[in-house]
Amino acid sequence: MKLYSFFNSSASYRVRIALALKGIDYQSTGVNIRIGQQNTLEYRQLNPLGLVPALVTDEGASLGQSLAIIDWLDRHYPQVPLLPADETERMRVLEIAYAISCDIHPINNLRVLRYLSDELHISEEAKKRWYEHWIQQGLSAVERLLHSNQSGEFCVGTSVTLADCCLIPQWANALRMGCDLSGYPRCQAVYDACTRLPAFIAAAPENQQDKIPA
Template sequence: MKLYSFFNSSASYRVRIALALKGIDYQTVGVNIRIGQQNAQAYRRMNPTGLVPTLVTDDGEALGQSLAIIDWLDRHFPQSRLLPDSDPARSRILEIVYAIACDIHPVNNLRVLRYLSEELNISDEAKKRWYAHWIQQGLTAVEQLLQESQSESYCVGNTPTLADCCLIPQWANALRMECDLSAYPRCKAVYDACTQLPAFIAAAPENQQDKLSA
């Protein structure tokens, strides 16, 4: 399999965590979204959205959208299941996943931040306030969801799930953007625990092959 990825993309980071947790071998192809490589015609033929990541399976099927990719991996490689079949754990996990992937990430990703700067002429200071506002709104909800799930080392239960695959990249981005994260102790506990695990270390942005060329 090939994963078309950008080292600092949180959506790519999610998929790398899932692949590592399942012990799946794959080849990484770097797509530098900072210089627009995702807009190349060949890449757009694989992924019409022009986003990362894209997973190309051994059968040649190209899949975009991180959650769709992880769902495919979970069904085809059922070891270390990331989304259980049964409730209440399944619903709890998806609630956290969607709070991050649908409510926080879309308004704070690179193309949105660039539009604020390049098209709307928003200052860097105002853009930083935008980012911090949506982090505060989103993580306040996630923190409450973790309290309801009685999280400890992981978002739900005693092993990493799809929720952890989503939370760790989002938290890492918030740290990089220097957001105040002091109000979210349960989120921090999950981040601190997960980032000690070999799979999460292997998937981290600083450990990716394409980091040096970005």
Template sequence: MQLHSFFNSSASYRVRIALALKGLASDYVPVNIRAGAHRDAEYIDRVNPSAVVPALVDGEFALGQSLAIIDYLDARHPEPRLIPSEPTLRARVLEFAYLISCDIHPVNNLRILKYLDAVLHVTPEQKDAWYKHWIAEGMAGVERMLVRHGQGPWCFGGAPTLADCCLVPQIANAQRMGCDLTLYPLSLAAYRHAMEHPAFDAAQPNKQPDYLGS
């Protein structure tokens, strides 16, 4: 398998965690989205028609979208299972993963911040306020979900799931951008627990071959 990834992409980070938790080897193919490599015709034609990272290539089968890739990996390599099959737990894990992947991450990703700069000419203070506003709004929901439904030491109990694969890159990003996360103690506890696990550690941006600094 090949993973087309950018070290600093949260969505790539999610898949790196999943691969590491399952002990699956893959070739790391860097796609420098800062330099626009995800828009290269060859990448679009051969790997990912939607022109984003990550993408997994498994033999002849190329697949984009981090959560679709993790679902696929769960089907092909079920141990350990990251999207639980028990219905109630499954629903909570998916709800939590979508809260991060649909409601928080997309609004603060690289292309949005670039547009704020290059097209809307916002000030650095406005960009910083934008980032922190959506983190505060989103993380409040994440924390309330963990208060209501979470069970440690992982987000949802005794084993890592897709929820942890989504939470960790989001928290890491927010920390990198200087957000105050002390209001979200359960989220931080789950993050810290995860970072002690070698799979989460190995998947970090600064452990990737294309690491360029933060």
């Protein structure tokens, strides 16, 4: 199995967490999205969307989109399930995961931020305000969801789920971008608990072979 990813892509980070939690051996290949390697013909043949991550399975099939990859992994490697069997808990996990991966992440990823700068000529200060606005909007909602779920160490229930796989990379990116995260204590508690676990440590951007020095 081969994973094409970029070290601090939050979508790639989600998949690395899932692979590590399930103890799946895989080969990692870095795709430097900062210099456009995702747009090469070779990579576009693998993933027509030109995004990371992409997973090539043991059977040679390729799959893009982090949530689709994790869904495939969860069905083919059911050990350490990332979606609870309980219907209510499953619903809550998906609600949080989709809030992050569909509402927060897409409008704050690298290609959007570059479009703001390169095509719309937005200043760095205005771009930072854009990023922080959508982080505030999104994480405020996630914080309320965690409160209503009575979250503890993890987003939902007493074990790691897909929701945690999505929250930790988004939180890490917000930290990297210098956002004020003091208003989200439940999110902070989940981040602190998860990032102490071996699977999250192994998947962290700073521990990837393709890490680019700051």
